[in-house]
Amino acid sequence: MVRCLRIPFFIFLILFYFLPLQQDSIGQVNPKTKVAFTIDDLPFSSYRTLNTTEKNFIYDKIISTFAKYKIKAVCFVIGSNYKPVDQPFLKKIADAGHILANHTFSHYDYNTVSFEQYSKDILKLDELLKKFNVPKKYFRFPYLSEGNTKEKLESIYSFLKQNAITPVPVSIFCTDVNFSQAFEKAYTKNDKKEIDRIASEYLADFKNNTKRGLEFARNHTRKNPGHIMLFHMSLLSAYTIDGLLEICREYNLEFVTVDEILKEEWYQKPPKYFGGAGYTHFERY
Numbered sequence: 001m002v003r004c005l006r007i008p009f010f011i012f013l014i015l016f017y018f019l020p021l022q023q024d025s026i027g028q029v030n031p032k033t034k035v036a037f038t039i040d041d042l043p044f045s046s047y048r049t050l051n052t053t054e055k056n057f058i059y060d061k062i063i064s065t066f067a068k069y070k071i072k073a074v075c076f077v078i079g080s081n082y083k084p085v086d087q088p089f090l091k092k093i094a095d096a097g098h099i100l101a102n103h104t105f106s107h108y109d110y111n112t113v114s115f116e117q118y119s120k121d122i123l124k125l126d127e128l129l130k131k132f133n134v135p136k137k138y139f140r141f142p143y144l145s146e147g148n149t150k151e152k153l154e155s156i157y158s159f160l161k162q163n164a165i166t167p168v169p170v171s172i173f174c175t176d177v178n179f180s181q182a183f184e185k186a187y188t189k190n191d192k193k194e195i196d197r198i199a200s201e202y203l204a205d206f207k208n209n210t211k212r213g214l215e216f217a218r219n220h221t222r223k224n225p226g227h228i229m230l231f232h233m234s235l236l237s238a239y240t241i242d243g244l245l246e247i248c249r250e251y252n253l254e255f256v257t258v259d260e261i262l263k264e265e266w267y268q269k270p271p272k273y274f275g276g277a278g279y280t281h282f283e284r285y
């Protein structure tokens, strides 16, 4: 009897250990990888004016899901997107332990404006953010555009340093912007079939893109560096946040803070890339 049980148990052990590795594995195994979350374009990233129900849905869904997964994010505000009526939403996310941060007042592409204009614009938003509890100052370059000349790149980094503002790069871009407009249209029409079709198409794309981002960084560094992910404060993000974090779990991603990632050696080097916008951290590295 004991002998009979042993073989199936042995087979069970083999299946238990090896089956999960075959599912969407990176190489052979998904090693535990640290990831921090950032959200761009607060208060809202939208193609139309959102109503209060939609605004509440976005903030309540993202805040409650992050709480469930014990995630603390850095959330980048655009000054020109901000209206006093949206103050309670920013307050709500800051009160939940997420950090509001600077994404310039006017969402300028740094490659198209001067250092003087750009740095003034950062300070203008810095003033506005004083309304909120901001424990530490972070900055995200709109369009991931850090300057088209060496001088502009160096000037802005030394300006940020002088003002005790920490720039936060992106290593995995969630590609939500490619789906957001179509999603919002379907959402406006309350077309449930289309809403779910676009949401699942986005999540499939997120899954592939995350896999590529993880592999690229591992091949590039020959190690397993941590990542900083970016998505936008939109209806699509709120609608898909559960699915997105499930995919992160499948890839064995461990949720940490931005500061923990920035301590890693890959995020310590002085920036040297200037030129075209939109490149992720390891593409510039």
Ligand SMILES: [Zn+2]
Pocket (backbone or CB within 6 Å): 040, 041, 103, 107, 142, 143
């Ligand atoms: Zn932005």
